Amino acid sequence: MLRSSLLTLTRIGSNRLMSTAAKLTTVEVNDKTGIATLTMCRPPVNGLNLELLKDLSQSIDEIESNKSRGLILTSSNPTIFSAGLDILEMYKPDKERIRAFWTSLQDVWLALYGSSVPTAAAINGHSPAGGCLLATSCEYRVMLPKFTIGLNETQLGIVAPKWFMSSFLSVLPRRIAERALNQGRMFTTEEALQVGLIDEVANTKEEAIEKCSAFIGSFAKVNPLARALTKQQFRAADLQQLENERVQDLEKFLFFVNQPAVQKGLGLYLESLKKKAKN
Numbered sequence: 001m002l003r004s005s006l007l008t009l010t011r012i013g014s015n016r017l018m019s020t021a022a023k024l025t026t027v028e029v030n031d032k033t034g035i036a037t038l039t040m041c042r043p044p045v046n047g048l049n050l051e052l053l054k055d056l057s058q059s060i061d062e063i064e065s066n067k068s069r070g071l072i073l074t075s076s077n078p079t080i081f082s083a084g085l086d087i088l089e090m091y092k093p094d095k096e097r098i099r100a101f102w103t104s105l106q107d108v109w110l111a112l113y114g115s116s117v118p119t120a121a122a123i124n125g126h127s128p129a130g131g132c133l134l135a136t137s138c139e140y141r142v143m144l145p146k147f148t149i150g151l152n153e154t155q156l157g158i159v160a161p162k163w164f165m166s167s168f169l170s171v172l173p174r175r176i177a178e179r180a181l182n183q184g185r186m187f188t189t190e191e192a193l194q195v196g197l198i199d200e201v202a203n204t205k206e207e208a209i210e211k212c213s214a215f216i217g218s219f220a221k222v223n224p225l226a227r228a229l230t231k232q233q234f235r236a237a238d239l240q241q242l243e244n245e246r247v248q249d250l251e252k253f254l255f256f257v258n259q260p261a262v263q264k265g266l267g268l269y270l271e272s273l274k275k276k277a278k279n
C-alpha cells in the first residue's frame with residue numbers, strides 16, 4: 001500500500017509512533033502491550049472533515065493490518081474528543097466534495113464498528129454527535145469528568161441516520177436511546193455513566209488510556225479469531241444494512257442537506273457557535 005511506504009517509524013520510550021507528514025491522526029503502538037492508540041489531532045475541535053475522516057480510515061486499516069492487539073481512540077485536544085461532523089462541510093457544500101465526505105464517514109463507521117481488533121474510546125473531552133458516533137462504535141468507553149456526550153442532531157434540526165442509531169443502540173437500552181435521540185440529549189459524564197453510555201470514569205487522559213488498555217487486556221486469554229468472529233456476528237446485521245444501502249444513504253443525505261430550511265438552520269447554528277466562541 002502506498003501509505004505503508006510513506007510510513008515513518010519513530011520510537012518514544014516503549015511506544016512506536018507511526019505517522020506521515022501533514023496527518024490529522026497519529027498511531028502509537030505500545031511495544032509492551034501491542035495496543036495502538038489512535039489520536040485525532042485536528043484543531044480547534046477535531047471537527048470531522050473529509051481529510052480527518054480519510055486519515056481515520058487509513059489509520060484504522062493500518063492498525064488492523066499491523067496486527068495490533070487493540071485500538072484506543074482518543075484526542076490530542078485536552079477538552080474536546082470530537083465536535084462531530086465539521087459543519088463547514090455541510091453548509092453551502094461543494095457538490096463533489098460532500099459526496100466524498102459522506103462516503104468517507106460511512107467508511108470510517110464500517111471500519112471502526114466492524115473492526116476485528118478490540119476497540120475502546122478514551123473520551124478526554126466533549127463528544128457531541130459524530131464524536132459520540134465514534135465513541136459508541138467502540139466496544140468500551142472511558143470518559144473524563146465534566147464533559148458531555150450524546151447525539152444532539154435533532155437540536156440542530158437534522159436527523160441522525162439509521163447507522164448512527166445502530167451504534168447508540170448497541171450501547172443503550174432502546175427506550176433510553178430513543179428518548180435521548182428524540183430530545184437530542186447531551187449527557188454529562190455522570191449521567192452517561194448512570195445510563196451505561198460510558199463504562200467508566202477516569203480523572204486523567206493517562207488513566208483513561210490505562211483503563212481502556214485493561215479492557216483490551218481482558219481478552220488476552222481468549223482466542224483472537226473466536227473473539228473477532230463473535231464480535232462481528234453481533235454487529236453483522238447493522239454493518240450489512242449500511243453496506244446494502246450505501247448509495248441510498250448517500251442520496252438521502254445529499255437531498256436532506258441541500259434543503260433550503262436545513263441550510264438556513266446550519267448557517268444559524270454556525271453563527272451561534274462563532275458568536276459563543278467570541279464571547
Ligand SMILES: CC/C=C\CC/C=C/CC(=O)SCCNC(=O)CCNC(=O)[C@H](O)C(C)(C)COP(=O)(O)OP(=O)(O)OC[C@H]1O[C@@H](n2cnc3c(N)ncnc32)[C@H](O)[C@@H]1OP(=O)(O)O
Nearest residue numbers: 047083084085086087126128129130158159257273274277
Ligand atoms: C444536514 C445533515 C444531515 C444529516 C447529518 C446528521 C449527522 C450529523 C452529525 C454531526 O456531527 S453534526 C455536528 C454536531 N456538532 C455539534 O453540535 C458541536 C458543536 N460544537 C460545540 O458544541 C462546541 O464547539 C464544543 C463543545 C465541541 C467545544 O466548545 P468550545 O471549546 O467552547 O469551542 P468553541 O465552541 O468556541 O468552538 C471553537 C471553534 O470551533 C468551531 N466549531 C465547533 N464545533 C464545530 C463543528 N461541529 N463544525 C465546524 N466548526 C465547529 C466554532 O465555531 C469555533 O470556531 P471559530 O472560528 O469561531 O473559532
